[in-house]
Amino acid sequence: MAEKKLLYTAEQIADRVAELGDQIKKDYEKVLAPGEQLLAIGVLNGAFIFMADLIRAIELPVEVDFIRLSSYQDKDSSSSEVVMTKNLEKEIKGRHVLIVEDIADCGLTLNWLLEFLHKRQPASLKVAVAVDKKARRETSVSLDYVAFSVDDGFLVGYGLDFAEKYRNLSAIHQVVTQG
Numbered sequence: 201m202a203e204k205k206l207l208y209t210a211e212q213i214a215d216r217v218a219e220l221g222d223q224i225k226k227d228y229e230k231v232l233a234p235g236e237q238l239l240a241i242g243v244l245n246g247a248f249i250f251m252a253d254l255i256r257a258i259e260l261p262v263e264v265d266f267i268r269l270s271s272y273q274d275k276d277s278s279s280s281e282v283v284m285t286k287n288l289e290k291e292i293k294g295r296h297v298l299i300v301e302d303i304a305d306c307g308l309t310l311n312w313l314l315e316f317l318h319k320r321q322p323a324s325l326k327v328a329v330a331v332d333k334k335a336r337r338e339t340s341v342s343l344d345y346v347a348f349s350v351d352d353g354f355l356v357g358y359g360l361d362f363a364e365k366y367r368n369l370s371a372i373h374q375v376v377t378q379g
Contacts, residue, residue, distance in 0.1 A: 204373035221257020246302030249359040307339035
């Protein structure tokens with residue numbers, strides 16, 4: 201692995217996630233019926249750390265489920281094929297659903313997931329991402345809640361990985377290549 205450049209500290213991440221949680225709470229308080237829970241769907245493996253922090257910050261009843269998708273297959277760039285290796289366990293029809301993803305990069309995975317979930321007829325479908333990386337965007341996707349935006353660069357930490365490594369770093373780093 202090449203050197204890493206610190207982009208966002210654990211403290212900066214915690215502050216921003218708290219802000220997002222507050223905004224999500226305010227938005228969903230307007231649409232959730234009494235006794236209704238928001239359903240947060242985390243995209244494994246990358247989103248689990250962000251999702252854990254985010255749902256604690258929302259301060260509303262939140263139910264969770266996970267889906268596992270991949271378009272990277274242990275590479276540092278996305279293929280055009282999305283593979284689902286774990287499907288949802290919860291019914292989403294008529295529910296308010298928040299997709300929680302670690303990064304919006306080329307947009308292919310999120311676009312695939314949005315199309316897949318829309319077919320299941322949720323009451324609403326929104327997206328929260330830890331990082332929006334726009335430079336390599338190939339497919340337009342609507343992001344409702346964004347913790348951080350970067351232009352480009354390969355990122356690790358806070359759930360973001362390279363070949364399943366470096367997810368456990370508490371901060372977000374950009375990999376710096378020599379040359």
